[in-house]
Amino acid sequence: MLSVWPTIEIVRAMTHVINQGMAMYWGTSRWSAMEIMEAYSVARQFNMIPPVCEQAEYHLFQREKVEVQLPELYHKIGVGAMTWSPLACGIISGKYGNGVPESSRASLKCYQWLKERIISEEGRKQQNKLKDLSPIAERLGCTLPQLAVAWCLRNEGVSSVLLGSSTPEQLIENLGAIQASTAALANKLQGISWCLCPQAVSHLSWPVLHRVLPKMTTHVVNEIDNILRNKPYSKKDYRS
Known part of the structure; x- marks a missing residue:
């Protein structure tokens, strides 16, 4: 519905919300780069507040928007990406x-589209690529989901990655992709996880959960790209 609403009214409304103290910032979700730039231009023209981030799908098999369309906005006007579905609805x-386990999300009636996506020819190719990525995860001392989350976080334009978990154990595993820069942050994360699921944390080697992101070197990223073979390129890349 917002896509057909005048941009100036959206920007004015969000500016009002912020000026009233009901929010500190505002962002967009699934907007095109052109729509975001229009909102920024309107805000500049009428002395209003522009969006600071775009919420976009981003994972190993969905890269075009975050890696080609948004970087220019990131460098020109500072719009960051708040990405979602780092595990591609559980595919990763x-x-x-x-196949599709009976207890999985894809086995539910309302997720028939996900099941069809998984068992399709493209879905089988993706699973084969994930098997090829497993040795890299093992070498880095992490799980495949942790590798996938760290891969998203290593992008300079990604401000944050939204995690979705159906169990506390899944959340704790996904948090393992994070590098705690200070001991205080590590303790906070451990405290959160302990509240969620003390049984899981008690069997967890916590230092292992903070080693993945720093290991996402250019060499490792290139290894992943060579397996995926889906790195998008902008027209500027082709001209250079």
């Missing part, structure tokens, strides 16, 4: 390597 979790 590793649970679908041998």
